[in-house]
Amino acid sequence: MSRRKKGYYRARELARERIERLFLLAEEEHLRRPERSDRYVSIARRMGMRMRVRIPRRLKRRVCKGCRCYLSPGRTRVRLRDGVVTVTCAECGEVMRYPYR
Amino acid sequence: MMITPENLVRHELIGLPIEVVEGRNPSQVGISGRVVDETRNTFLIETRSGDKRVPKSTNSFLFTLSQGLKVKAVGSVLVSQPENRINKKMRRSRWKL
Numbered sequence: 139m140s141r142r143k144k145g146y147y148r149a150r151e152l153a154r155e156r157i158e159r160l161f162l163l164a165e166e167e168h169l170r171r172p173e174r175s176d177r178y179v180s181i182a183r184r185m186g187m188r189m190r191v192r193i194p195r196r197l198k199r200r201v202c203k204g205c206r207c208y209l210s211p212g213r214t215r216v217r218l219r220d221g222v223v224t225v226t227c228a229e230c231g232e233v234m235r236y237p238y239r
Numbered sequence: 240m241m242i243t244p245e246n247l248v249r250h251e252l253i254g255l256p257i258e259v260v261e262g263r264n265p266s267q268v269g270i271s272g273r274v275v276d277e278t279r280n281t282f283l284i285e286t287r288s289g290d291k292r293v294p295k296s297t298n299s300f301l302f303t304l305s306q307g308l309k310v311k312a313v314g315s316v317l318v319s320q321p322e323n324r325i326n327k328k329m330r331r332s333r334w335k336l
Contacts, residue, residue, distance in 0.1 A: 149249070149325055156251040156325065163254050167275075177276060178253065185322040 153189040157182045161197045168210045175208035199225070204232030247302065247310055248317060249325045253277055255302050257284055260311060262298035267291075277321045 160182040164175035179201050186193050200209050207213070207229050215226040225234045258271035270293060272286035281292050282300075295314040302310050317324070 152246065152249055153325055159251050160253070174275065181253075181321050185325065188322055189325065 150189050150191050153185050153191045157186055157191065157193060157197070160185075161200065164208050165210075168208060168212075172208070172210070172213070175210070176206070179206060179208050199234075199236060202227040202230060202232050203234055205230035243304075247304075247312060251321075252282070252302070252317070253321070255304070257282065257303075258301045259284075259293060259298050260301045262293075262314075264297065267293055267298060279320045280318055 160178045164178040164182075167178070168175040182193065182197075183201075183206070185191070201207070202209055204227060207227065209225065209227060213228040215224075215228065217224045217226075221237055221239070223236045223238055225236070226232070227234075252274050253276065255274050256272070257274050259267050259269060262268045270284055270286055270291050272284045272291075274282055275285045275290065276283035280296060281294050284291050284293055295318045298314040300312055300314055300317075302312065304310060
């Protein structure tokens with residue numbers, strides 16, 4: 139790619155770091171204020187969309203696909219069965235299935 | 240990329256310790272705590288006496304970075320939605336250590 143766009147790549151790298159940091163903060167805040175965690179997740183998603191940056195898979199799975207809330211042990215039901223992890227969100231009832239080996 | 244005074248504008252401000260050092264509203268000067276949320280025009284700061292929402296444009300803030308550096312920034316430079324701020328540039332005259 140052309141080197142003219144160096145500033146652009148740095149911004150995307152910064153976006154990746156910020157997304158990681160936001161998820162870290164979401165984890166910390168969740169005990170006291172779950173709605174803040176949801177807000178941090180929404181900022182992270184919007185930033186990823188704007189800067190065309192993918193959210194890492196392990197972070198993506200901590201978010202409910204239906205209501206976009208931060209999933210934590212208080213609001214989540216996780217079950218293993220037949221090589222599939224089934225995550226059920228307590229807030230909206232969305233069921234997410236992820237295969238594993 | 241470590242957070243530095245240069246990329247303070249573009250970095251994540253939520254979670255940083257902050258203090259209002261100058262401002263047009265004297266009752267807001269001296270508010271200090273952690274940044275908990277951010278909108279286009281305000282910071283929500285969690286202080287010992289509760290959460291305070293402070294406008295950006297009329298105040299100057301002092302941020303404490305992880306290495307212990309403190310950076311003072313004029314608030315009007317930070318006016319922006321958090322997800323948009325990542326592209327903003329900050330002129331050198333607007334911040335000082």
